[in-house]
Amino acid sequence: MKPLLSLWNVEKRFGTVRAVNGVSLDIRENEFFALLGASGSGKTTLLRMLAGFETPTSGAILLDGKDISHTPPNLRPLNLMFQSYALFPHMTVAQNIAYGLEMERLPKAEIRDRVAEMLATIQLAPLAARKPDQLSGGQRQRVALARALVKRPRLLLLDEPLGALDKKLRGEMQLELKRIQHDFGITFIIVTHDQEEALVMADRIAILQNGALLQCAPPREVYEYPASRFAAEFIGVMNIIPVHHDGQSLRAGDGSVIHAERPEGLGPQAVAAIRPERLRLDAQLHENHLSGRITAMAYHGLDLQIHVDTPISARPLMCRLTADQAEARPLSIGDTVTLGWDARDTRVFPA
Numbered sequence: 001m002k003p004l005l006s007l008w009n010v011e012k013r014f015g016t017v018r019a020v021n022g023v024s025l026d027i028r029e030n031e032f033f034a035l036l037g038a039s040g041s042g043k044t045t046l047l048r049m050l051a052g053f054e055t056p057t058s059g060a061i062l063l064d065g066k067d068i069s070h071t072p073p074n075l076r077p078l079n080l081m082f083q084s085y086a087l088f089p090h091m092t093v094a095q096n097i098a099y100g101l102e103m104e105r106l107p108k109a110e111i112r113d114r115v116a117e118m119l120a121t122i123q124l125a126p127l128a129a130r131k132p133d134q135l136s137g138g139q140r141q142r143v144a145l146a147r148a149l150v151k152r153p154r155l156l157l158l159d160e161p162l163g164a165l166d167k168k169l170r171g172e173m174q175l176e177l178k179r180i181q182h183d184f185g186i187t188f189i190i191v192t193h194d195q196e197e198a199l200v201m202a203d204r205i206a207i208l209q210n211g212a213l214l215q216c217a218p219p220r221e222v223y224e225y226p227a228s229r230f231a232a233e234f235i236g237v238m239n240i241i242p243v244h245h246d247g248q249s250l251r252a253g254d255g256s257v258i259h260a261e262r263p264e265g266l267g268p269q270a271v272a273a274i275r276p277e278r279l280r281l282d283a284q285l286h287e288n289h290l291s292g293r294i295t296a297m298a299y300h301g302l303d304l305q306i307h308v309d310t311p312i313s314a315r316p317l318m319c320r321l322t323a324d325q326a327e328a329r330p331l332s333i334g335d336t337v338t339l340g341w342d343a344r345d346t347r348v349f350p351a
């Protein structure tokens with residue numbers, strides 16, 4: 001399938017700072033695409049280049065195969081929604097949504113119909129006559145989204161759109177955004193520093209580090225097969241065990257062998273990485289096993305997290321048990337347990 005948007009080796013320098021460093025990627029029609037990275041990794045700069053507020057120092061941005069690198073923002077078929085998206089305080093919800101269409105001088109009847117459609121989509125029809133200061137944060141966010149969507153852009157760019165919301169509301173709005181994106185069939189590109197948010201919402205995630213693209217893949221792949229140690233630790237929780245590669249096998253600090261599927265060309269210093277939910281208490285069923293002592297436990301409703309002190313790592317291993325597993329085997333701090341995990345669940349990266 002032909003990509004909607006292509007980035008070809010896009011670079012942006014501010015003086016000596018390389019904010020974006022040779023990023024190449026394709027974004028497909030109807031995709032929910034997340035740009036994920038720590039503060040200063042270049043997410044916003046990349047988004048601003050897509051919107052046309054910055055021009056690449058080198059490389060090209062193509063929309064439908066046409067180079068738009070130097071096309072001004074107002075001539076691009078896209079819309080940008082910021083975290084601090086300001087609604088007009090003196091206008092009602094309906095007027096705020098209608099504003100962009102009125103600027104385009106569309107017929108009154110069409111504006112009325114499209115505003116009504118958007119109010120239904122964001123489920124705020126009963127509040128159409130309210131002013132922004134009579135809305136909750138989540139409701140204001142929906143109006144901002146409606147205002148961006150009502151113009152039917154082909155591409156919507158969202159810069160930390162849920163950043164100002166509390167955790168619970170954020171979770172609800174994540175699902176809401178996904179539903180709206182699906183219903184409208186518009187391509188969404190969202191900037192976030194929240195890895196959980198990217199996992200929940202996106203069809204694909206691009207991880208940026210120091211302006212460079214580290215990995216671009218669907219959430220599951222990013223989670224299960226991180227491209228590097230940085231990606232492994234950035235997404236979700238990861239147990240990291242320093243290992244030595246002697247050409248034959250991987251050994252932990254205490255000399256015990258760690259069974260893993262090894263990448264080629266690994267140097268002597270490496271780390272083994274295992275997700276907490278891959279560690280099991282039925283150790284005999286797995287290639288790797290070792291004993292340790294429980295030092296801490298945290299109950300989370302759906303799961304139980306235990307920290308286990310072991311000889312293979314200075315830091316305790318984090319192990320996540322489902323409620324069923326935890327019920328089958330009552331545990332307390334101080335208990336000795338035997339942990340096991342599979343070689344195929346062990347990723348290995350250069351240290």
Ligand SMILES: Nc1ncnc2c1ncn2[C@@H]1O[C@H](COP(=O)(O)OP(=O)(O)OP(=O)(O)O)[C@@H](O)[C@H]1O
Nearest residue numbers: 014017019037038039040041042043044045046193
């Ligand atoms: N106008 C500018 N002039 C100089 N340096 C800039 C400018 N804009 C961004 N930078 C630098 O480029 C780098 C990337 O910034 P950018 O805002 O794109 O990162 P980000 O990933 O969006 O970060 P955050 O999550 O904190 O918003 C940073 O080192 C930043 O200081």
